[in-house]
Amino acid sequence: xxxxxxxxxxxxxxxxxxxxxxxxxxxxxxxxxxxxxxxxxxxxxxxxxxxxxxxxxxxxxxxxxxxxxxxxxxxxxxxxxxxxxxxxxxxxxxxxxxxxxxxxxxx
Amino acid sequence: xxxxxxxxxxxxxxxxxxxxxxxxxxxxxxxxxxxxxxxxxxxxxxxxxxxxxxxxxxxxxxxxxxxxxxxxxxxxxxxxxxxxxxxxxxxxxxxxxxxxxxxxxxxxxxxxxxxx
Numbered sequence: 002x003x004x005x006x007x008x009x010x011x012x013x014x015x016x017x018x019x020x021x022x023x024x025x026x027x028x029x030x031x032x033x034x035x036x037x038x039x040x041x042x043x044x045x046x047x048x049x050x051x052x053x054x055x056x057x058x059x060x061x062x063x064x065x066x067x068x069x070x071x072x073x074x075x076x077x078x079x080x081x082x083x084x085x086x087x088x089x090x091x092x093x094x095x096x097x098x099x100x101x102x103x104x105x106x107x108x
Numbered sequence: 109x110x111x112x113x114x115x116x117x118x119x120x121x122x123x124x125x126x127x128x129x130x131x132x133x134x135x136x137x138x139x140x141x142x143x144x145x146x147x148x149x150x151x152x153x154x155x156x157x158x159x160x161x162x163x164x165x166x167x168x169x170x171x172x173x174x175x176x177x178x179x180x181x182x183x184x185x186x187x188x189x190x191x192x193x194x195x196x197x198x199x200x201x202x203x204x205x206x207x208x209x210x211x212x213x214x215x216x217x218x219x220x221x222x223x224x
Contacts (some may be wrong), residue, residue: 034210036153043203043217044145044153049210087153091209095141095158095167102152 002026004033004090006100012108017078021103023071023088032092035064035073038102039084047086048073083107110134112204112215119221125192128218130204137185138162141208144178144189146200147217156202159187194222 003026013019023033031051036044046055048064051071061076075082088100115129130142144156157168161180168176177190191198199222205211 032209036211038153043205043214044211045214046210046212049212055212089153089211094209095143096169097143097155097158099145099153099155 002029002090002093002098004088004098004100006086006088006103009101009103011103011105013078013105014108015078015080019075019078019105021073021086021088021105023066023073023100025069025071025090025092028068029090029092031067032090032094033064033066033071034089034091035062036087036089037082037084038087044087078105080107110206110213112206112213114202114204114215114218117219117221119223120194121224122195122222124194124222125190126194126220127188127190128202128204128220129186129188130215131184131186132206133185135206138182140206142178142180142187143205143207143211144176145203145205145211147203148197148200151200154200156189161187191220194220196222198222 005024007022033051035048038044052064063074085102085104087102091097111133113131118126120126157178159166159178166178175192180187201217203217205214
């Protein structure tokens with residue numbers, strides 16, 4: 002099962018609300034996670050099971066969706082949020098797959 | 109605190125093999141699976157393989173089948189990833205990460221460079 006993210010690149014300003022989409026090639030229930038990766042660092046978990054916020058992650062991050070369509074929303078972009086975001090499907094664990102990534106840059 | 113400490117950067121010639129380690133601490137090693145994920149420079153994340161450190165069961169990405177081997181040494185809380193018959197396309201940062209349905213802790217990554 003493949004997951005496709007859009008857009009691949011997003012330019013936004015501090016304070017903006019942004020939404021990133023992840024679409025699965027077939028239904029995956031809520032077996033969908035989101036990660037943030039800053040340049041030169043390892044990814045870290047933001048949201049798991051489509052909508053559950055990982056401990057310590059700010060509440061401006063939220064996830065929604067099920068089956069084939071999922072979204073990651075940042076309600077008010079902060080300077081530290083400019084990074085690359087990846088979705089991951091774990092419906093076929095342990096054979097998992099990542100989306101291609103969405104790079105969020107400062108406008 | 110949970111930590112996954114990976115071995116350092118490696119440089120290999122095409123056709124050679126490389127073995128990267130991932131040492132876990134701060135949790136019960138046998139209670140969590142370990143995934144390996146790689147990332148070529150400027151590219152996205154690619155799943156490499158999975159191991160259950162307790163049973164030793166493994167699964168590998170189809171495009172690496174036959175060249176990648178994951179092993180665990182429970183006595184020292186360490187998982188290893190060995191990749192053979194290296195090509196320049198294997199040049200990437202290799203990450204280990206803990207988890208099952210989601211990956212909640214990651215190592216810092218180990219850069220493997222394949223160049224003649």
